[in-house]
Amino acid sequence: xxxxxxxxxxxxxxxxxxxxxxxxxxxxxxxxxxxxxxxxxxxxxxxxxxxxxxxxxxxxxxxxxxxxxxxxxxxxxxxxxxxxxxxxxxxxxxxxxxxxxxxxxxxxxxxxxxxxxxxxxxxxxxxxxxxxxxxxxxxxxxxxxxxxxxxxxxxxxxxxxxxxxxxxxxxxxxxxxxxxxxxxxxxxxxxxxxxxxxxxxxxxxxxxxxxxxxxxxxxxxxxxxxxxxxxxxxxxxxxxxxxxxxxxxxxxxxxxxxxxxxxxxxxxxxxxxxxxxxxxxxxxxxxxxxxxxxxxxxxxxxxxxxxxxxxxxxxxxxxxxxxxxxxxxxxxxxxxxxxxxxxxxxxxxxxxxxxxxxxxxxxxxxxxxxxxxxxxxxxxxxxxxxxxxxxxxxxxxxxxxxxxxxxxxxxxxxxxxxxxxxxxxxxxxxxxxxxxxxxxxxxxxxxxxxxxxxxxxxxxxxxxx
Amino acid sequence: xxxxxxxxxxxxxxxxxxxxxxxxxxxxxxxxxxxxxxxxxxxxxxxxxxxxxxxxxxxxxxxxxxxxxxxxxxxxxxxxxxxxxxxxxxxxxxxxxxxxxxxxxxxxxxxxxxxxxxxxxxxxxxxxxxxxxxxxxxxxxxxxxxxxxxxxxxxxxxxxxxxxxxxxxxxxxxxxxxxxxxxxxxxxxxxxxxxxxxxxxxxxxxxxxxxxxxxxxxxxxxxxxxxxxxxxxxxxxxxxxxxxxxxxxxxxxxxxxxxxxxxxxxxxxxxxxxxxxxxxxxxxxxxxxxxxxxxxxxxxxxxxxxxxxxxxxxxxxxxxxxxxxxxxxxxxxxxxxxxxxxxxxxxxxxxxxxxxxxxxxxxxxxxxxxxxxxxxxxxxxxxxxxxxxxxxxxxxxxxxxxxxxxxxxxxxxxxxxxxxxxxxxxxxxx
Numbered sequence: 083x084x085x086x087x088x089x090x091x092x093x094x095x096x097x098x099x100x101x102x103x104x105x106x107x108x109x110x111x112x113x114x115x116x117x118x119x120x121x122x123x124x125x126x127x128x129x130x131x132x133x134x135x136x137x138x139x140x141x142x143x144x145x146x147x148x149x150x151x152x153x154x155x156x157x158x159x160x161x162x163x164x165x166x167x168x169x170x171x172x173x174x175x176x177x178x179x180x181x182x183x184x185x186x187x188x189x190x191x192x193x194x195x196x197x198x199x200x201x202x203x204x205x206x207x208x209x210x211x212x213x214x215x216x217x218x219x220x221x222x223x224x225x226x227x228x229x230x231x232x233x234x235x236x237x238x239x240x241x242x243x244x245x246x247x248x249x250x251x252x253x254x255x256x257x258x259x260x261x262x263x264x265x266x267x268x269x270x271x272x273x274x275x276x277x278x279x280x281x282x283x284x285x286x287x288x289x290x291x292x293x294x295x296x297x298x299x300x301x302x303x304x305x306x307x308x309x310x311x312x313x314x315x316x317x318x319x320x321x322x323x324x325x326x327x328x329x330x331x332x333x334x335x336x337x338x339x340x341x342x343x344x345x346x347x348x349x350x351x352x353x354x355x356x357x358x359x360x361x362x363x364x365x366x367x368x369x370x371x372x373x374x375x376x377x378x379x380x381x382x383x384x385x386x387x388x389x390x391x392x393x394x395x396x397x398x399x400x401x402x403x404x405x406x407x408x409x410x411x412x413x414x415x416x417x418x419x420x421x422x423x424x425x426x427x428x429x430x431x432x433x434x435x436x437x438x439x440x441x442x443x444x445x446x447x448x449x450x451x452x453x454x455x456x457x458x459x460x461x462x463x464x465x466x467x468x469x470x471x472x473x474x475x476x477x478x479x480x481x482x483x484x485x486x487x488x489x490x491x492x493x494x495x496x497x498x499x500x501x502x503x504x505x506x507x508x509x510x511x512x513x514x515x516x517x518x519x520x521x522x523x524x525x526x527x528x529x530x531x532x533x534x535x536x537x538x539x540x541x542x543x544x545x546x547x
Numbered sequence: 548x549x550x551x552x553x554x555x556x557x558x559x560x561x562x563x564x565x566x567x568x569x570x571x572x573x574x575x576x577x578x579x580x581x582x583x584x585x586x587x588x589x590x591x592x593x594x595x596x597x598x599x600x601x602x603x604x605x606x607x608x609x610x611x612x613x614x615x616x617x618x619x620x621x622x623x624x625x626x627x628x629x630x631x632x633x634x635x636x637x638x639x640x641x642x643x644x645x646x647x648x649x650x651x652x653x654x655x656x657x658x659x660x661x662x663x664x665x666x667x668x669x670x671x672x673x674x675x676x677x678x679x680x681x682x683x684x685x686x687x688x689x690x691x692x693x694x695x696x697x698x699x700x701x702x703x704x705x706x707x708x709x710x711x712x713x714x715x716x717x718x719x720x721x722x723x724x725x726x727x728x729x730x731x732x733x734x735x736x737x738x739x740x741x742x743x744x745x746x747x748x749x750x751x752x753x754x755x756x757x758x759x760x761x762x763x764x765x766x767x768x769x770x771x772x773x774x775x776x777x778x779x780x781x782x783x784x785x786x787x788x789x790x791x792x793x794x795x796x797x798x799x800x801x802x803x804x805x806x807x808x809x810x811x812x813x814x815x816x817x818x819x820x821x822x823x824x825x826x827x828x829x830x831x832x833x834x835x836x837x838x839x840x841x842x843x844x845x846x847x848x849x850x851x852x853x854x855x856x857x858x859x860x861x862x863x864x865x866x867x868x869x870x871x872x873x874x875x876x877x878x879x880x881x882x883x884x885x886x887x888x889x890x891x892x893x894x895x896x897x898x899x900x901x902x903x904x905x906x907x908x909x910x911x912x913x914x915x916x917x918x919x920x921x922x923x924x925x926x927x928x929x930x931x932x933x934x935x936x937x938x939x940x941x942x943x944x945x946x947x948x949x950x951x952x953x954x955x956x957x958x959x960x961x962x963x964x965x966x967x968x969x970x971x972x973x974x975x976x977x
């Protein structure tokens with residue numbers, strides 16, 4: 083996309099000396115730190131607003147006299163951890179409140195309060211224990227394989243979440259809110275699936291072609307949104323939502339045609355993909371974990387490189403931070419939108435491949451489950467950074483894998499997982515709230531006090547509320 | 548030098564934009580007109596199409612409209628082609644395309660499409676009055692949802708959480724109406740539930756300045772999870788007690804309800820239906836003809852200016868978001884008190900997002916949003932009716948219709964529409 087030479091870009095004025103791309107980039111680079119800041123905030127909370135910029139900068143870096151303890155107390159990692167704890171507590175309360183035993187024991191709460199508290203504790207803790215056993219480590223398993231099986235399940239579920247989450251995150255960095263991962267996964271899976279069960283090719287080439295087809299499918303579907311946005315200025319949120327519905331119906335239509343159905347059947351389910359088109363198992367046949375996970379790791383590295391180390395990524399971030407400024411600096415904003423959406427779609431397409439040729443092995447209309455929508459929360463939780471998204475994908479994968487096990491063993495509905503997940507994202511997005519709830523010092527507070535500033539910091543306004 | 552540069556820049560940009568804009572509409576019109584010629588005129592079914600305006604036992608019986616499909620197809624398609632040529636000529640001489648061209652074009656397309664699709668059905672006979680009345684009914688939650696969006700966005704807060712407000716309203720209405728045995732209590736509870744969702748949106752986006760789109764999306768997930776969890780943990784355990792709300796009765800206004808076609812639409816509704824008309828009118832009048840409306844728009848367009856003149860920006864936004872919760876919550880009650888009796892998991896099924904689309908389609912104007920929502924209701928109802936009539940078009944494509952129409956509308960006709968200036972940008976005083 084970007085030639086590295088000093089080719090003059092079309093100058094905004096005719097009379098002035100032509101502005102070279104390198105010049106523009108140098109100028110832009112000076113502001114890169116600020117841009118970085120702006121881009122980071124696009125993925126989450128805006129930095130403490132009432133704090134003067136200098137104070138915020140000081141709060142971010144360790145002040146000379148700050149101790150390790152203070153740094154931990156004001157750091158983002160602690161807020162993230164506390165957000166998870168807080169969300170789990172709230173989810174536990176919800177489980178306890180709706181539990182049958184708790185309801186029964188609450189009728190004689192005043193004569194024997196310990197019964198109800200005990201029942202509430204049992205309800206919440208057994209649900210969470212099942213969640214943990216189903217997602218990380220099953221210490222009741224009779225063999226090593228059964229013990230670590232849950233962890234591999236988590237990674238299996240995390241694979242499409244990571245891929246699609248990366249797509250959402252990348253688009254977000256380019257200033258595009260991509261709600262269309264669901265449709266992109268579906269179309270990607272359809273392309274990949276069709277290649278997988280229609281063509282019969284030797285091993286290796288077949289899988290490669292399947293992966294490629296999935297990426298192309300997603301890229302075309304999302305690139306169309308980018309194109310419409312760039313050409314007509316239509317809002318991408320609306321477009322991606324509509325494209326989700328269109329994709330769902332399109333896949334349903336395909337599955338109603340003989341080309342996609344099993345011979346002699348009219349059920350909306352495709353034939354099984356050829357063995358040559360499937361991701362091989364990563365840890366042997368005892369586990370469902372497949373090589374798609376490795377692809378997800380590679381995709382994460384690629385997105386990191388693209389965003390942080392490449393010219394294209396820099397331009398995309400510039401477009402996301404301030405499209406007008408980017409245009410002035412010689413970045414082709416329209417091209418940026420199309421490219422960002424196409425890459426995002428290709429990543430979502432990878433998620434579709436992970437589903438159709440890794441986990442499901444057939445194409446159905448439900449092949450995307452709700453991964454496309456979960457991917458949005460994954461990207462938000464990961465603050466739109468590649469490795470943050472990766473970690474968030476694994477966390478949500480654990481929640482989902484564990485949630486299934488929990489629903490099976492304790493009967494607690496898997497919907498509780500949605501509640502906990504969304505609470506986590508909400509709390510992490512509002513660090514001042516979490517700090518206020520746990521009475522933690524806020525990063526800017528000390529400085530603000532020292533400077534005698536009367537402006538209240540967000541934390542203090544939060545505490546006052 | 549720099550001023551001159553900027554001025555020239557602006558002129559150049561302006562001219563560039565104008566070229567892009569002006570050619571877009573004629574191109575789209577031409578493509579659609581060509582499509583109409585090929586499908587509606589050349590591909591017209593040879594039979595007659597009947598549009599019924601009333602039933603035989605109605606108090607006032609109107610004769611049915613019977614038309615010949617090829618005749619209508621050719622007339623409409625040729626007229627559309629003429630309009631497209633007109634648009635091309637206007638653009639060529641760098642003049643504006645009048646709005647009526649677009650309006651007439653849309654109506655012609657609709658007529659031609661209806662005639663063609665009904666004509667190709669197994670039974671080329673459709674009850675037009677039912678089609679229209681059903682569209683309005685289906686549009687009710689969309690209209691409430693998009694009004695909620697108007698209230699929020701006009702004051703500068705993006706409301707993606709419409710879906711959550713509708714769903715929580717539906718849930719609260721079902722539970723409260725079941726427990727109390729009164730549908731009106733359910734209606735109130737729905738409003739309260741909408742406000743609760745709004746409260747979270749307001750606190751996080753205004754007080755904690757979290758990105759508004761993020762809060763909205765997350766709120767939708769939260770409400771979906773919460774209601775889904777409570778549904779399986781509480782509601783389905785004892786649905787007799789928790790999830791069997793009485794339905795809101797249809798109130799017929801005597802005499803007026805007997806008017807053919809418009810009677811059922813305007814005068815044969817539930818309280819929620821009447822409230823919908825009142826809400827559209829009230830929001831419109833309040834927004835454009837009251838002090839509150841002026842302040843709301845100022846806060847959403849240029850908060851700093853409003854602040855300078857003594858308007859408390861964030862308080863104004865907070866109140867507007869809460870009010871939007873009332874509106875959307877009442878809209879949510881439609882699902883459990885009017886459409887069906889009882890709550891179902893994720894029963895709003897993305898209607899909140901469609902409402903969002905209607906809001907943008909309607910250019911952030913209550914009346915515009917109303918008509919955009921009606922269009923969605925019509926497209927949805929049409930696909931329902933047509934699948935009953937048995938058309939050659941596959942069912943999935945009919946279901947796609949509302950969404951494809953939106954894409955065309957957003958990309959072709961309202962792409963140039965502008966959101967309120969400060970929508971989505973938190974206001975930090977100082």
